[in-house]
Amino acid sequence: MIPASSFPKYLGGSPKDGGQRPPSPARRNPLPMIRAACIATVLALPAQADEIWVTNEHDDTISVIDTDTLEVTRTIETGERPRGITFSKDHSVVYICASDSDAVQVMDPVSGEILHDLPSGEDPEQFVLAPDNRHLYIANEDDAITTVVDTETRTVVAQIDVGIEPEGMAISPDGTIAITTSETTNMAHWIDTATQELFANTLVDSRPRHAEFVKDGTELWVSSEIGGTITVFDVATQAEKAKIDFDLPNIHPDRVQPVGFEFTTGDTHAFVALGPSNHLAVVDAETYEVEDYILVGRRVWHMAFDADRARLFTTNGISGDVTVVDVASRKPIKTIKVGRFPWGAAFRPTN
Amino acid sequence: MTWLTALAAIVAREALRFVHQRERFVAALVRPLVWLLVFAAGFRAALGLSIIPPYQTYITYETYIVPGLCGMILLFNGMQSSLSLVYDREMGSMRLLLTAPLPRWWLLLSKLLASTAISILQVYAFLAIAALFDITVAPLGYLTVLPALIVAGLMLGALGLALSSFIKQLENFAGVMNFVIFPMFFLSSALYPLWKMAESSELLHDICAVNPFTHAVELIRFALYTQLAPWSLLWTLLAAALFSALAIWGYDPQRGLTRKRA
Numbered sequence: 001m002i003p004a005s006s007f008p009k010y011l012g013g014s015p016k017d018g019g020q021r022p023p024s025p026a027r028r029n030p031l032p033m034i035r036a037a038c039i040a041t042v043l044a045l046p047a048q049a050d051e052i053w054v055t056n057e058h059d060d061t062i063s064v065i066d067t068d069t070l071e072v073t074r075t076i077e078t079g080e081r082p083r084g085i086t087f088s089k090d091h092s093v094v095y096i097c098a099s100d101s102d103a104v105q106v107m108d109p110v111s112g113e114i115l116h117d118l119p120s121g122e123d124p125e126q127f128v129l130a131p132d133n134r135h136l137y138i139a140n141e142d143d144a145i146t147t148v149v150d151t152e153t154r155t156v157v158a159q160i161d162v163g164i165e166p167e168g169m170a171i172s173p174d175g176t177i178a179i180t181t182s183e184t185t186n187m188a189h190w191i192d193t194a195t196q197e198l199f200a201n202t203l204v205d206s207r208p209r210h211a212e213f214v215k216d217g218t219e220l221w222v223s224s225e226i227g228g229t230i231t232v233f234d235v236a237t238q239a240e241k242a243k244i245d246f247d248l249p250n251i252h253p254d255r256v257q258p259v260g261f262e263f264t265t266g267d268t269h270a271f272v273a274l275g276p277s278n279h280l281a282v283v284d285a286e287t288y289e290v291e292d293y294i295l296v297g298r299r300v301w302h303m304a305f306d307a308d309r310a311r312l313f314t315t316n317g318i319s320g321d322v323t324v325v326d327v328a329s330r331k332p333i334k335t336i337k338v339g340r341f342p343w344g345a346a347f348r349p350t351n
Numbered sequence: 352m353t354w355l356t357a358l359a360a361i362v363a364r365e366a367l368r369f370v371h372q373r374e375r376f377v378a379a380l381v382r383p384l385v386w387l388l389v390f391a392a393g394f395r396a397a398l399g400l401s402i403i404p405p406y407q408t409y410i411t412y413e414t415y416i417v418p419g420l421c422g423m424i425l426l427f428n429g430m431q432s433s434l435s436l437v438y439d440r441e442m443g444s445m446r447l448l449l450t451a452p453l454p455r456w457w458l459l460l461s462k463l464l465a466s467t468a469i470s471i472l473q474v475y476a477f478l479a480i481a482a483l484f485d486i487t488v489a490p491l492g493y494l495t496v497l498p499a500l501i502v503a504g505l506m507l508g509a510l511g512l513a514l515s516s517f518i519k520q521l522e523n524f525a526g527v528m529n530f531v532i533f534p535m536f537f538l539s540s541a542l543y544p545l546w547k548m549a550e551s552s553e554l555l556h557d558i559c560a561v562n563p564f565t566h567a568v569e570l571i572r573f574a575l576y577t578q579l580a581p582w583s584l585l586w587t588l589l590a591a592a593l594f595s596a597l598a599i600w601g602y603d604p605q606r607g608l609t610r611k612r613a
Binding site: 250278295296297319323324332333334335 | 392393402407408409410411
């Protein structure tokens with residue numbers, strides 16, 4: 001709750017007449033206080049439930065889902081073809097990759113207004129915000145470049161040549177290593193963030209899409225869409241540690257295309273989106289064994305957890321909806337209609 | 352008092368018959384389980400392209416056909432109990448029963464209640480086995496489905512009773528299989544949702560939509576997800592009343608078909 005007293009004078013009247021006012025304006029004229037209280041209530045209302053923000057690639061919009069009612073509460077216009085989405089660490093702004101507008105847009109999540117664009121290089125698809133909450137590492141799909149942007153000065157700090165069609169982006173928890181995966185070169189490129197230069201390139205299976213540092217940055221996971229695998233690297237040596245395969249009964253292996261993945265509390269299990277197989281896989285992060293498959297909507301790409309990681313929200317591109325999965329029981333609870341071709345998802349706490 | 356004695360006696364007899372024929376219990380379970388674990392497994396990926404009420408999300412085919420298979424148990428048991436009536440008639444125990452100094456409709460109703468109760472036990476056994484294979488419904492649904500099972504069970508039991516009044520010999524029961532059970536089961540929403548039927552044939556869809564078995568299945572389906580399907584409930588109740596009236600009429604020695612035989 002936001003206390004009514006925290007609202008400035010202008011809610012009660014213009015500062016001009018402030019000086020002329022008797023000591024207790026509220027008693028003589030209760031209207032300003034009531035107004036302030038009303039506005040406080042109105043502002044506090046949306047703060048009752050957290051939100052999941054989903055980018056709709058074909059609608060150029062964001063659908064905002066209330067995590068309590070599991071309904072779409074807002075639809076916000078964005079630039080063209082929004083894909084990657086991430087909030088600043090304090091959730092005061094949201095960054096959106098508007099791929100066909102060739103920009104990363106910065107939005108005020110409360111009003112839904114675009115504050116300004118960041119220079120991003122061409123066709124930004126995915127990005128990651130560094131732990132310093134200031135530098136964005138952006139994959140420029142068409143240019144074979146990773147662009148580093150300072151969100152405060154709004155300038156490009158560096159552009160790093162990587163493989164063809166870069167997409168997956170990750171940054172280590174200490175901020176020293178950034179990863180770009182290139183979809184056509186089939187590599188994970190390791191960037192030293194101090195020098196903004198590549199220091200290693202490791203081969204993965206065909207069409208790597210998503211990368212994530214786990215277990216305090218000791219492991220790197222990279223998903224390969226066409227290869228149908230996840231490769232696990234030891235970060236210290238950049239050596240391959242494990243490879244995870246997926247085998248769904250009754251579904252042709254070609255349709256098993258791992259893309260996005262997220263980890264449960266304590267990094268014990270990974271939930272992996274398997275694209276056109278319309279399933280999520282649940283992987284034990286210690287044994288690298290697949291434990292379960294969960295049916296969701298068609299062509300599932302990415303996902304986001306709610307505040308306590310009890311529920312998972314997946315973006316199902318072709319069916320145009322978001323499936324909510326109960327993490328404990330590993331069962332889908334509900335599927336929510338959003339815009340056309342939902343792509344990315346991000347969590348926004350509101351209290 | 353005698354009314355309740357008669358009811359208790361008929362229920363006890365039906366229960367005894369059930370206990371003594373454990374093969375029948377197993378057989379009644381095997382049928383839907385084969386559908387669930389063999390047939391549905393092959394169709395696993397066939398469904399799940401659209402979300403229809405009462406479902407909140409995409410479901411596998413196994414999940415879809417569970418209510419239909421509950422209906423199948425009730426349907427087959429309704430027919431089975433009518434078969435046992437024909438048997439009773441052939442053996443002469445029917446005559447003994449019908450000489451009881453009570454209205455015939457009460458005796459028939461007792462018989463109906465007894466067979467429905469046993470059907471419901473089998474449905475719960477089936478749901479428990481399905482749950483073992485991780486094919487579950489809403490947790491509360493196991494409770495809310497009970498009234499739906501009673502209504503559907505009474506309707507299908509009444510249908511069996513009505514049919515049995517027209518069947519003169521045990522051998523004719525095969526005809527019931529062919530002309531009642533199969534069309535009723537296949538021309539319903541038990542195996543495919545009605546919108547899927549409409550895609551291939553509007554006529555088939557319309558036949559399915561008036562089939563009381565469809566409504567029994569939909570009533571069970573919604574109840575399994577703690578929802579009420581009012582239209583299906585109405586339709587099932589109407590059918591139950593109609594079949595019961597037909598059975599009472601059929602068993603009436605003054606008018607019914609039994610008269611010719613007596």
